[in-house]
Amino acid sequence: MEIKPPIPTGRRTFIRQMAASSALLGVGAGGLSGCTSTAAGIADNGAPGFRHGVASGDPLSDRVILWTRITPPHGHTGEMPVHWQMATDPAMQNLIGQGSVVTSAQRDFTVKVDAGGLLPGHVYYYQFAIDGEKSVVGRTKTLARSDVRQVRLAVFSCSNYPAGYFNVYADAARQDDIDAALHIGDYIYEYESTGYACGNAEALGRVSEPRELLLRTDDYRRRYAQYRSDPDLQAVHAAMPFIVVWDDHEFADDTWRDGSVDHKASKYGPFELRKLAAITAYHEWMPIRVPDAATPDKIYRSFDFGGIVSLHMLDTRLIARDQQLMMSSYYDEHKHFDVEKYKQDVCSPRRQMIGREQMAWLEGQVVRSRARWQMLGQQVLMARMEYPTAVVMGECNCTDYSALKKRAKADPSCVNAKQQRWLSGTTLPCYLDSWDGYQADREQVFEMMQKHRKNLVVLAGDTHNAWASDLHDVQGKQVGVEFATASVSSPGMEGAYHDRDPEDVASMMVDLIEPLYYAQTSKRGYMIVTASHDQVRCDWRFVDTVFKHEFTAATERSLRVLPGPGNRRIEECPA
Template sequence: MDAKPPGRRTFIRQMAASTALLGAGTTGLGGCTSTAAGFDEGAAAGFRHGVASGDPLNDRVILWTRVTPHRADAGSDIAVHWQMATDPAMRTLVAGGSVLASARQDYTVKIDAAGLLPGHVYYYQFAADGRKSVVGRTKTLARSDARQVRLAVFSCSNYPSGYFNVYADAARQDDIDAALHIGDYIYEYESTGYACEHAETLGRVSEPRDLLLRLDDYRRRYAQYRSDPDLQAVHAAMPFIAVWDDHELADDTWRDGSIDHKASEFGPFALRKQAAITAYHEWMPIRLPDAAAPDKIYRSFDFGGVVSLHMLDTRVIARDQQLMLSSYYDENKRFDAEKYRQDVCSPRRQMLGREQMEWLEGRVRQSSARWQMLGQQVLMARMEYPGAVVMGECSSSDYCALKQRAAADPSCVNEKEQRWLAAPTLPCYLDSWDGYQSDREQVFEMMRQHRKNLVVLAGDTHNAWASDLHDAQGRQVGVEFATASVSSPGMEGSYPGRDPEDVASMMVDLIEPLYYAQTSKRGYMIVTASHEQVRCDWRFVDTVFKHEFTAATERSLRTRAGPGNRRIEECGGA
């Protein structure tokens, strides 16, 4: 009878011990301080950027590492050996081989390790020039009779904003089947750019210091991020399934540009996009679905009969340029609300594109899993604000107070306030699905037509949200769970001195489909799916400015399967 594989906490302790035994030349979970790709000053190649696994299937998984070459070997290929075992001591081997690490791929190595058993935990290790990497832990996708799936969900990890305590906490969790990173794994800003106020104090100044434009720039930034011991720990503890958002390329990326790309100064955006995509595939443990089209990263993962996870691209392939609210004011500062609504709902505006939409429809139609789960970047829920707030006629706080006053005594509301309350809401976060409503309706109709249970996972905003999803006719379609950021600041900066709980309550009051908000803490989600329900637990850390931190699950919500459910509920005792 096979012994039960060790839990993740046991494995991490064993890995730390094995690191000490491997010698001073081996990179451990806590000993990496490199902030650029660079060279290994030792006598042989090393593994300064840890190990990772990703894109698990029933019978295979991608294994990743980067070899840091000795300075004298720069430009030469390096032979890398890999092994996979069923135990962390690497005694019971099940696979292995050799591959060359080349400067052409920035000395990154990817192995598609096949011939594995479904739903099994495996361990892996690399070696080069007499040095060994740490041992990584991974897991193949569940068997067809799986009863439960547990996923850790991350977004928005900005190196200069703070320590990656969120990753550290996740690495200690037991029974996570896979981690999802749904975008902004790195940030492309210069060292004096976004959220860098504490970078000098924390020793986390971005490298290179300039805005990322060329392939070497993106490579060096990934190398800096992957030098972080907490990011290395979570990669070594579980397989990742990742998609990019905008900051892996450039701020507010769309198909042919971004909000900050100045072609006259930086050159063609296509070259910058190509450089960013190349580095992403080099440094992330992702399986390329189509070698001829590296920008196509949408793909599906079936976790037995419980979850079909569809990872989408809402940025690079088809997204049309974002609309700007300010462009709908005329010379007299009058807002053309009718034209605005027509444009955000126009079927000509695409986010997924026809090819990806048809692919998704095919996958959803063919899936027999209990849950259809979309792993994607931006909020799909309707985050529309009252028109009076959008137009600046009334503050958010005053509007919430007005709603309460009107509910308590309608006679105390004057004519202007009545107009404010009666006016339709307006979308104002146009980088999200609110700015591409035709595509959103197609996704909703797809789920309704095929009678699917829908759960959408989102990130991007740096805040935690839970919303019911309704189509344009107000029919309940599913739910959305959105994660807070790993380190990027949230809405607390927009309301200095105000109680964050009041801000979160205000958001729930303002936005009708919004059920829950947490707008001031860094964290991640643990999403647990069974045939009966999908439960989301939001975990938050108390700081990202010190290595010493506490973490706790502060809110749990669920949705249940079936046409009479598919809405957000309190977990209760279930």
């Protein structure tokens, strides 16, 4: 469809905004592998008392969080003692730590252990037991303190249970050289069972529970329990430590500091109560270490992988974000769009994405870091994903603009005055839930990285599609790069533009958006990011289906960035 006012700014509409025209409707390294998901052959983990598996997370050089949940006998609400063990071997013979903890209904029978006294850069195995029954054995790894040759991270986003099977997790669980997994948001979705992306849920046996919209603590707990009953998700958690951060759907669509686009206080009650319920369930069910128990909404934190990567996990969603702007509010009664006021507002220094406190914390971490790469693990796109003003204003659709751009490059004399005005015009941000809607904060991050002469790599998710972009400041200076992952299961552009070749859609995006280098708009997948002193390489790995347990997986594109002020831009990997 042509962009016409009002222009929505929610997550689900971003997929359509990024294509924005009715005309749009009308491989790298790493081999192909045929797989069957864990779910195809495993009904549960074989331990009725541990039906949600095990997990580890927030690894440091000397400690790691261990997690499980006890499935209590029906009607049991009292305390339950749980034993845990840690070993250097998967047979759990060479024990190096053990202990007991107590859980109860007060924390939804979840268990967390901050197991310390570990050696840097070592693989460990762990297991839980209750009343003689044992959980599966999990594998985890501590962070290296000294220099290492490389760091490998798996990066996930947007895992929607009713939208399809978690084949992406199944493939990642088979990778044997991942140091840690990053989940950068939308680990669950909060919708009712008839909500977003539920069209195949009944046929797949994946109808959301509870069936109602998530509002109370027990609602969020039940949804996490459903997700964590999935064997593929259990398998990837058991295979590697996770470093996680929330986005909006752990709360509500397009959450900001004091609300959400979907939350109506008159109908659902105060948003603060819903936010507290979601935070409570998140900390119970995720293997995360709370930096400050007194402020559980503050989860930004850093992880140092030897001298290679300082990973800074940011919260761009909850603690400081101002409410999203709406393009529709910049049209007057005559349907004229106030371009100057719009630009002024998206660049306003009063608009905050991560807030002054988190910004100051980030700069402190960056200044102290001696790592080769500063890596931001965060939720939404930081790159400028702006459209030509002529397209945004509906003067020209995406298809025609792209074709015009190609003609002008081949033969400038074939372009008339009106078309030349389109081509030479400015661009406008449309996706205001991303950093495009909070440009002053983005410039402050860029300025920080340049001032301290850092090599910047940003990791993003949120959009359900894969992207790679160069990051430029407002003066156009190259600052770093952004690698954005496709979704685990949430649908991308292929749903909105089903009658157009996905390769054409992706090519169109690269034509229209100047800093955009790569796009994949139709497949589900994840990224494997490999950092060394010499480069950061990103491999985009995709599965061919999320609607069957049998699937193939392949690395379809690989790009890299080199360090140093003369580099810090996306380039192709050598053959």
